[in-house]
Every structure is written in C-alpha cells, then in structure tokens.
Amino acid sequence: MPMIDRDLIDRTLSAALFKGGDFAEVFVEDRRAIGAGFDDGKVEELSSGRDRGAGIRVVSGDTTGFAHTADLSESGLLAAAEAARAVARGAGGGAVAAAAGSGASTPDSGSTPRGVAVLPEMVPKARKVELLAAADSASRSAGSAITQVSAGYADSRRRILVANSEGLWAEDDQVRTRFMVSCVATGDAGMQTGYEVVAATVGFELFETTSVEEVAREAARRAITKLTARPAPTGPMPVVIKGGSGGILFHEACGHGLEADHIVKGSSVYAGRMGQKVASELVTLVDDGTPGREWGTFAIDDEGHPARRNVLISDGVLVDFMWDRLRSAKEKRPSSGNGRRQSYQHLPMVRMTNTYIVAGADDPEDIVASTPRGVYVAKLGGGQVNTATGDFVFGMVEAYLIENGRITEPLRDANLIGNGPDVLSRVDAVGNDFATTPGTCGKDGQSVPVGCGQPTLRVTEVTVGGTAGG
Amino acid sequence: MAELADLVARLVSWARPGEEVEAYAGWDRELSVRVFEGGIEHLVSAESSGIGVRVIAGGKQGFAYAGSLDEKILGEVLDEARDNASFATFDQHLGLASPDGVEPVRMELWRSAVELTATDAKVDLALSLDKAVRSGDPRIRQVESSNYADSAWESAVASTAGVAVSQRGTGAYLFAYAIAEDGGDTRTGGGFSVGREPSELDVEEAATDAVIRSTRLLGAVKPRSTRLTAILDPRVAASFLSILGGTLSGEAVEKGRSLFAGRLGETVADSRLTLVEDPTDPRAYLASPYDAEGLATRRTVLIEDGVCTRFLYDTYSARRAGTASTASAARAGYASTPGVGFRAVSARPGTTSQDDIVSSVGEGILVTSITGVHSGVNPVSGDFSVGAEGLMIRGGTISQPVKEATIASTIQRMLLSLTAVGSEPEWLPGPAAGVTLAIEDIHLSGA
Numbered sequence: 075m076p077m078i079d080r081d082l083i084d085r086t087l088s089a090a091l092f093k094g095g096d097f098a099e100v101f102v103e104d105r106r107a108i109g110a111g112f113d114d115g116k117v118e119e120l121s122s123g124r125d126r127g128a129g130i131r132v133v134s135g136d137t138t139g140f141a142h143t144a145d146l147s148e149s150g151l152l153a154a155a156e157a158a159r160a161v162a163r164g165a166g167g168g169a170v171a172a173a174a175g176s177g178a179s180t181p182d183s184g185s186t187p188r189g190v191a192v193l194p195e196m197v198p199k200a201r202k203v204e205l206l207a208a209a210d211s212a213s214r215s216a217g218s219a220i221t222q223v224s225a226g227y228a229d230s231r232r233r234i235l236v237a238n239s240e241g242l243w244a245e246d247d248q249v250r251t252r253f254m255v256s257c258v259a260t261g262d263a264g265m266q267t268g269y270e271v272v273a274a275t276v277g278f279e280l281f282e283t284t285s286v287e288e289v290a291r292e293a294a295r296r297a298i299t300k301l302t303a304r305p306a307p308t309g310p311m312p313v314v315i316k317g318g319s320g321g322i323l324f325h326e327a328c329g330h331g332l333e334a335d336h337i338v339k340g341s342s343v344y345a346g347r348m349g350q351k352v353a354s355e356l357v358t359l360v361d362d363g364t365p366g367r368e369w370g371t372f373a374i375d376d377e378g379h380p381a382r383r384n385v386l387i388s389d390g391v392l393v394d395f396m397w398d399r400l401r402s403a404k405e406k407r408p409s410s411g412n413g414r415r416q417s418y419q420h421l422p423m424v425r426m427t428n429t430y431i432v433a434g435a436d437d438p439e440d441i442v443a444s445t446p447r448g449v450y451v452a453k454l455g456g457g458q459v460n461t462a463t464g465d466f467v468f469g470m471v472e473a474y475l476i477e478n479g480r481i482t483e484p485l486r487d488a489n490l491i492g493n494g495p496d497v498l499s500r501v502d503a504v505g506n507d508f509a510t511t512p513g514t515c516g517k518d519g520q521s522v523p524v525g526c527g528q529p530t531l532r533v534t535e536v537t538v539g540g541t542a543g544g
Numbered sequence: 545m546a547e548l549a550d551l552v553a554r555l556v557s558w559a560r561p562g563e564e565v566e567a568y569a570g571w572d573r574e575l576s577v578r579v580f581e582g583g584i585e586h587l588v589s590a591e592s593s594g595i596g597v598r599v600i601a602g603g604k605q606g607f608a609y610a611g612s613l614d615e616k617i618l619g620e621v622l623d624e625a626r627d628n629a630s631f632a633t634f635d636q637h638l639g640l641a642s643p644d645g646v647e648p649v650r651m652e653l654w655r656s657a658v659e660l661t662a663t664d665a666k667v668d669l670a671l672s673l674d675k676a677v678r679s680g681d682p683r684i685r686q687v688e689s690s691n692y693a694d695s696a697w698e699s700a701v702a703s704t705a706g707v708a709v710s711q712r713g714t715g716a717y718l719f720a721y722a723i724a725e726d727g728g729d730t731r732t733g734g735g736f737s738v739g740r741e742p743s744e745l746d747v748e749e750a751a752t753d754a755v756i757r758s759t760r761l762l763g764a765v766k767p768r769s770t771r772l773t774a775i776l777d778p779r780v781a782a783s784f785l786s787i788l789g790g791t792l793s794g795e796a797v798e799k800g801r802s803l804f805a806g807r808l809g810e811t812v813a814d815s816r817l818t819l820v821e822d823p824t825d826p827r828a829y830l831a832s833p834y835d836a837e838g839l840a841t842r843r844t845v846l847i848e849d850g851v852c853t854r855f856l857y858d859t860y861s862a863r864r865a866g867t868a869s870t871a872s873a874a875r876a877g878y879a880s881t882p883g884v885g886f887r888a889v890s891a892r893p894g895t896t897s898q899d900d901i902v903s904s905v906g907e908g909i910l911v912t913s914i915t916g917v918h919s920g921v922n923p924v925s926g927d928f929s930v931g932a933e934g935l936m937i938r939g940g941t942i943s944q945p946v947k948e949a950t951i952a953s954t955i956q957r958m959l960l961s962l963t964a965v966g967s968e969p970e971w972l973p974g975p976a977a978g979v980t981l982a983i984e985d986i987h988l989s990g991a
Contacts, residue, residue: 281957341688
C-alpha cells in the first residue's frame with residue numbers, strides 16, 4: 075500500500091510496545107464509496123466520500139488497548155500508539171485522548187485489484203444512475219399495483235494494510251458492488267412491500283451477469299403477491315425453506331453461537347459441546363471466506379490472516395468454532411480467518427464470512443410434496459439470536475402455505491421463533507439445490523458484509539408468529 | 545466548537561452565485577471500557593471527525609463527505625458534491641432550511657467532567673458494576689460484559705440560507721449483560737444507567753436491573769398459543785413507540801410509504817393515546833436545541849387523544865407537503881444527508897401504575913423483552929410480529945415466566961386496542977421514552 079512506508083509502521087509498532095505488552099498491531103484503511111439513490115421517480119442524490127485512518131491495538135495480558143486516528147502522519151500514528159499502550163496498561167491517570175486530524179498525503183488509486191474486471195471508480199457516474207432509472211421503470215411496468223419504487227446503487231473500494239509486532243504484513247484491496255430495489259404495492263387491503271438485492275465482491279462487471287430489470291421485477295412481484303396474502307398461521311408447524319432464500323436461519327440458529335468469543339465467555343449454548351452431535355446428521359455447516367465473488371469474501375481478514383474454508387458442523391457433529399487472533403492465541407491454535415471489523419475505528423472480533431449448509435440428496439419438489447401441511451418460506455428477512463439461550467427469530471418476507479403437499483396461498487410477513495440446537499436437530503430433509511444471498515451482519519455495534527447459503531430444506535417444527543387462529 | 549463553526553462558515557462562503565451550499569461538521573471523542581471476570585477486557589479511546597457537504601444547484605442535489613477536517617480537502621469535497629449534483633433529477637421542492645424565527649431552547653448538554661474524570665475512575669465504575677452483578681444473586685452464572693462508555697461531541701452547520709449554528713454535548717452510560725442459570729435453564733438480561741457525566745451513573749441501579757432481568761425469567765416455558773392482552777413494559781413500549789415515530793414521518797407520508805398517509809384528523813388510536821415528539825425536553829436522551837439542518841427544535845403533537853394531528857417534517861418533505869418543517873431533520877453523522885427523524889417521542893402518561901394495570905388485566909402476558917423488530921415489523925403494511933419473553937399474568941398477578949414465543953397483530957389494530965397507559969414514564973437511551981402500555985387482542989404464538 076503506497077500510503078504509508080514500512081519504516082513508519084515499524085516505528086509505530088515499536089512505540090506501541092515501548093512500555094511493554096505482548097502484541098501490537100496497526101490496521102490502516104482507505105475506503106472510498108459511492109452511493110446513488112433513486113426514489114419516487116427521481117434520482118434523489120449521488121453521494122460520495124472517503125474515510126481513511128489507522129487503528130492501533132496493544133494486547134497486554136488479558137487486556138486490549140485500542141486507539142485510532144485519521145492522521146496518518148508520523149506524529150498522528152505515534153500519538154495513537156501512545157494512547158493505545160496507555161489504555162492497555164490501564165493506568166493512564168488522566169482522561170485519555172487519542173490523536174485526531176488528517177493526513178496530508180494523497181495515495182494514488184493504484185492498479186485494479188485481483189479478481190476485479192471493471193473498477194467501479196472508472197465507470198462514469200451517469201452510467202450508474204442509468205441503472206437506477208432502468209430498475210424504476212421495470213418495477214413500475216410489473217403491474218399497476220406498484221405505487222412506489224426506490225432503487226439504490228452502491229460501490230466501495232476498501233484498501234487495508236495490517237502489520238503487527240509478530241512480523242505480519244498483509245494487504246488487501248476489496249471492491250464491492252451492490253444494487254437493491256424496494257417496491258410498495260397498494261391494493262384493497264392496504265400496502266405491501268417487496269425487496270430484492272444483488273451484491274458481490276466484484277466491480278462493475280456485476281451488471282454483466284445481473285439484470286437490474288430482473289432485480290426490479292422480482293421486488294415488484296414480491297410486493298404484488300402479498301397484496302392477496304392472508305395472515306400467517308400461529309403455532310408450531312413444519313417449515314420448508316427454499317434454497318437460497320437466505321441462510322439467515324443458520325446464521326442465527328448456530329452461526330453466532332459458534333463464534334469463539336461467545337464460547338470462551340460461556341455465552342453460547344454450543345460451549346462445551348465440541349465433538350458432540352448438535353444437529354441432524356443431514357446438516358453440514360461451513361463458513362468460507364474464500365469463494366469467488368460472494369458478499370463475505372476477502373483475501374485476508376482484518377487481522378491479516380488469509381480467508382479459509384472452515385467446516386463447523388460435519389454430518390451433525392460439532393467439529394470447530396470460528397476464531398480471531400485474540401481467542402485463538404489463548405487456545406494456542408491458528409486463527410480461522412474470522413477476525414473482522416467494520417472500519418479502522420473498530421476493534422476486530424470473531425465474525426462470520428459466508429456461512430452455508432452443504433447441499434443434500436433430496437429433490438426440492440419432493441420435499442414440498444411430502445409435506446402435508448406447513449409453511450413454505452421463499453424469502454427470509456433478517457433475524458436475531460440470543461447466543462446464551464439459543465433462542466432466535468427470523469423473519470419471512472415471502473412465504474406461502476403448504477396444503478396437501480402443494481404450495482398454495484401467500485402469507486403476510488411474520489417472524490418465526492425457535493431454539494438453535496432444537497431446530498438443527500429437526501432438519502429432516504435437505505435438497506440437492508443450492509444458492510446464496512448477501513446480507514449485513516450486526517454484532518456489538520459493528521456491521522460487516524456476509525454471505526448466507528443453503529439448499530431447500532425442511533424443519534419438522536418451528537413456531538410461526540402469525541395471527542391466524544390461536 | 546468555534547473551530548467547527550469557522551470551518552463550515554468558510555466552506556459555505558465558497559458557494560458560487562445561484563448555488564445553495566450547506567456544510568455540516570462533526571467531531572466526537574469516545575472512551576469505552578469493557579470488564580470481564582474482574583479484569584479489563586479492553587479500553588478503547590477513539591476520536592473522529594468529518595465533514596458532509598450538500599450542494600443544490602439548478603434544482604438538483606449532490607452530497608459528498610470526508611472523514612477528516614483537513615483544510616486542504618474541503619475544496620475537493622465541495623467540488624465532488626457539485627459534480628454529484630449534476631447527475632440528480634430536477635426537483636422543485638429541494639432547498640435548504642431557512643431560519644424560521646423559532647428560538648432555540650437553552651439546555652446545557654455538555655459536562656466537562658466527562659473530559660476531566662480520570663480514566664482509572666471510569667474503569668473502577670465498570671469493575672464495580674461487574675462485581676455488583678456477580679454478587680447480586682447466586683444464580684448469576686456469568687457476566688458476559690460490564691461496560692462503561694462516555695462520549696463528548698460537537699457539531700456545526702452553516703448554509704447559504706443563513707443557518708449558522710453549533711452545539712455540543714456529552715453522555716455516559718453503564719451497561720452489564722448477565723447470564724443466569726438455575727436447574728439447567730439459562731436466561732439473560734441487560735441492565736444500564738445513563739447520564740451526561742460519570743457522577744450521574746448509578747452502579748446499583750444498572751446491576752439490579754441486569755440481575756432482575758436475567759433471573760426473573762428462569763424456569764421459563766414455551767406458552768400455549770392464544771389471544772390475550774399484552775402489557776408491554778416500558779423498554780418494550782419504547783421500541784413500539786419508535787416504530788410509530790418512523791411511520792409518522794412526513795417523508796414516508798409524501799412518498800406513499802406510511803400507513804398514516806391521508807389520515808390526518810382521523811382517529812387512529814384509542815383516545816388514551818397522546819403521542820408527542822419533543823427534543824426540547826432535557827430529560828430525553830437525544831435532547832437537542834437544534835435539528836440536523838440547524839433549525840431550533842420544538843414540541844410537536846403527533847397523535848392527540850387518539851386523533852392523528854401532525855407528521856414530522858424536515859425542510860424538503862415540508863416543501864413537498866406545502867407545510868413548515870417541524871425541525872425534525874436528523875442525520876446519522878457527517879457521512880449522510882439529513883432526512884426526517886425523531887429524537888424524543890413519548891406517550892402522555894396515564895394514571896395507573898404497572899402493578900394496577902397488571903391486576904386490572906387479570907389474564908394476559910407482561911412482555912419484558914422483544915426480538916426481531918427489524919425482521920418482523922413491516923412499517924408500511926403494519927404487520928407486527930416479534931419474538932417475546934415475559935411473564936404470564938393469572939388472576940391479576942404475575943406468574944409463570946415464558947420464552948420462545950411471538951406476539952403478533954398489526955400496528956393499526958394495536959393502536960386501537962390500547963387499554964391502558966402507565967403512569968410512570970422512563971427516559972431510556974434511545975429516541976423514545978418508555979411507559980407501560982396494555983394492548984388487548986394480541987396473538988401469542990408458542991406451543
């Protein structure tokens with residue numbers, strides 16, 4: 075990375091450990107982003123910006139000190155190093171103030187990062203805006219019931235450098251592109267909404283393989299379909315989840331609970347269960363930061379460790395957790411490449427990358443046909459989990475009733491609730507299809523891009539939080 | 545503070561003829577301490593600042609930002625915003641806020657004690673909290689984290705429309721998250737105390753809150769599905785009022801995304817409900833004399849005795865609606881443009897205590913926490929379905945704890961099914977105050 079020379083980084087690390095400490099790290103980030111919003115028939119605004127700075131971490135015993143600065147000059151970095159080391163010793167004596175300010179140097183844009191065909195910053199802004207207008211008209215042409223459309227385009231380039239006192243020096247250049255459409259449909263029973271997003275760790279070539287019109291029509295179809303939806307049922311019942319509808323179910327049911335920080339703190343239902351059966355034997359769960367253009371993919375994590383494919387649950391048996399540097403060093407094992415952070419202003423922690431259930435042998439149609447009554451979830455929304463109890467919710471934003479083995483009427487939005495280990499043990503069919511979806515994962519106030527994937531599968535019993543019956 | 549004000553004023557002075565320019569600059573410093581098992585897990589000292597610039601030229605708007613206050617880049621940010629504006633669509637309603645004569649309410653949100661208190665004293669608060677939670681009840685198995693955090697912030701807005709304001713404030717809080725276990729059952733609960741400086745924080749209050757919330761649901765069972773009256777405790781009610789605050793946005797109304805569109809003057813809720821947005825109330829966590837466009841904040845009655853009376857507007861949405869801004873512009877920071885938001889929504893308190901509401905309800909559920917608000921509440925359609933934990937109410941008294949259930953209805957129906965508003969409001973860290981609410985005809989989904 076041309077923005078900072080190596081000697082300066084070395085001096086910063088030395089300063090960070092000047093008064094002791096076991097480990098020091100400098101994380102430098104230069105992030106540029108462009109966003110364009112189309113709403114209510116208009117390009118509302120084009121926004122662009124840049125954030126650049128460094129986060130410095132000092133680990134001393136069980137304590138971590140952290141400070142960050144937007145000033146990448148020698149004085150800025152050394153002041154941040156001093157703040158980080160003071161807090162690590164926890165005996166500052168006075169109010170700690172980190173350095174602020176801004177750097178003077180302007181790094182060049184560099185060459186096109188690996189795996190990116192068309193760097194978004196090289197694409198004229200007008201071209202990005204055209205995509206939005208095309209999506210708006212495609213959604214509106216999908217049906218006269220569509221009364222409002224918003225579309226969003228966003229690209230970002232995030233260049234990072236990680237160097238630590240153990241001699242690690244690693245750089246990455248992460249380019250991501252995203253496109254979303256959200257529609258409102260209006261009918262006799264009020265308004266409904268539909269949403270669709272495509273997002274990948276690629277450049278503008280995303281639109282060579284993705285039609286924004288298709289994204290727009292999908293969002294519109296979802297909203298229109300729900301105009302005639304009936305209230306979701308109440309109580310426990312079989313639920314079939316369509317392949318690629320959003321692996322958020324497993325992200326919440328067991329993903330978070332397999333993050334080593336929760337394990338070490340005893341705040342996960344999966345703590346102490348290594349080597350045990352925690353799921354149906356049909357379930358193999360993988361977290362993989364390596365695959366091509368998935369939304370949670372990167373070359374190195376935010377602690378400089380290469381992305382890896384980690385099998386967490388194999389045929390129902392718990393075989394590994396996800397690790398960052400802090401937790402793995404304590405256990406004297408390598409990091410699994412799951413140390414991530416939202417920006418240079420944040421401490422890294424254990425995070426998922428792309429988390430998915432490996433495809434099985436069942437024909438997806440047979441899974442539905444062999445379900446006499448239940449709910450078919452075609453698209454999941456977000457979710458939330460309490461890792462200590464395992465209780466989790468996840469929302470459905472496109473769902474249907476299954477009656478006599480057939481998908482019938484659409485259902486209104488609702489949450490479903492279950493307990494992680496219980497739901498995992500109730501997976502009784504896993505399809506031979508597979509697809510992934512992009513998402514944003516929030517933890518402890520930090521958001522990072524993640525991927526979720528899963529084949530069509532059935533859970534014999536999940537509680538559906540609707541209003542029909544009961 | 546003068547520095548930020550000078551900086552935004554200087555940038556605005558570079559506006560070209562016929563161009564409207566608004567600059568917003570923000571600075572904040574944060575300190576946070578996390579304690580785990582009696583030791584410091586981490587100590588974070590953070591300072592950040594940045595600038596956001598809006599340009600409106602020829603009826604088109606552009607925006608650019610930078611995470612820096614470096615003089616050298618101000619011109620670049622302005623140029624970038626200008627360039628971005630050229631790609632937007634013409635919109636006659638675009639415009640910056642003009643001072644409207646409303647005087648800002650004087651409030652002192654800044655406490656120098658946040659800066660002057662020694663870090664060790666702040667660390668001690670987190671350590672004491674950890675200890676207090678641990679010793680609070682033998683069933684506390686673990687305290688996942690005990691945290692102290694504070695922040696000091698300044699911001700300034702200036703524009704070619706004559707806005708030139710700056711403000712500053714401080715905040716501090718304690719938060720602990722406890723895990724309780726009894727007979728193989730695990731439950732969790734968080735407790736906090738908030739203030740504008742360390743001395744306003746109450747370790748005992750935060751610890752007791754965490755202990756009670758984590759232990760009182762031990763032995764919880766999955767309840768039977770049924771229809772009943774749900775009593776939302778103040779923290780849960782604050783989440784519900786926050787959803788309402790969002791649906792009462794004039795921007796959502798103008799763009800056909802609010803379930804209240806076209807309902808001004810109509811009865812939308814039980815007559816017990818009066819809902820007010822008042823950022824001038826100093827008890828509110830997000831109280832502020834100015835909104836994000838630099839207008840003086842003011843009190844707005846949104847629902848009065850069940851009748852929808854007013855929506856919230858920033859300058860743009862107000863122009864579209866042919867009305868005046870309610871000074872409700874909000875921004876997430878220097879990197880975002882202003883939009884309609886709310887800072888201090890509250891329901892007018894009723895005359896009955898939570899205990900009295902519980903006994904008068906007879907049969908129902910006291911909901912003490914909800915999950916999945918972002919995934920199960922659709923503010924456009926009104927569909928409402930969230931994960932719920934709480935205590936069943938039998939014969940007018942609190943009984944069996946319950947877990948792994950959902951409560952569901954629609955926002956529209958819930959408002960009309962309100963049967964009681966509690967008498968004791970609680971100002972919570974967030975944009976809404978809590979108060980006990982009883983709502984009948986809620987679907988509880990469980991076993």
